[in-house]
Amino acid sequence: MATSAAKDSLRYGTKVFGKNNINTANLAVNYAKLLNDGGDHKQARKVLKGKLAILEARFGSESSKLLPMVIELACSAKKPVDAYEYLRRAGELAIGY
Numbered sequence: 001m002a003t004s005a006a007k008d009s010l011r012y013g014t015k016v017f018g019k020n021n022i023n024t025a026n027l028a029v030n031y032a033k034l035l036n037d038g039g040d041h042k043q044a045r046k047v048l049k050g051k052l053a054i055l056e057a058r059f060g061s062e063s064s065k066l067l068p069m070v071i072e073l074a075c076s077a078k079k080p081v082d083a084y085e086y087l088r089r090a091g092e093l094a095i096g097y
Contacts, residue, residue, distance in 0.1 A: 003038060006031040010047070022058050025051040029068050036075040044076035067093050 006027070013027040028051045035044040052069050059065045067090055074086035 003031070003034040006034050020054055022054060025054040025069070029072055032072045032076060033068075036072060041076040041078070044072065045078065048073055048076060062093065064093050 010024070010027045010031045013021075013024050017023040028047050032044040032047045035041070035047065048069070052066070052073065055063075055066050055069055070086050070090045070093060074083045074090065077083035077086060
């Protein structure tokens with residue numbers, strides 16, 4: 001139920017805010033978290049595709065506001081080396097958080 005509500009929120013948010021808006025990117029993180037928690041990592045990767053760049057453009061590549069996105073990217077990564085790189089980056093972003 002929560003997953004379908006998050007999916008609907010992302011769909012409506014995309015219509016209201018636009019595809020490249022930080023609100024849409026954050027809604028994607030919420031939906032991807034539920035997908036990852038349910039084991040649907042492939043769909044989570046699809047939902048998150050391109051969304052990190054939106055947040056980086058707004059907050060910078062060193063902002064702690066990227067943490068939720070980077071963690072969900074790590075959880076949905078197909079290759080262990082990609083997951084490792086995202087988790088390493090999350091650790092760096094968390095310094096001084």
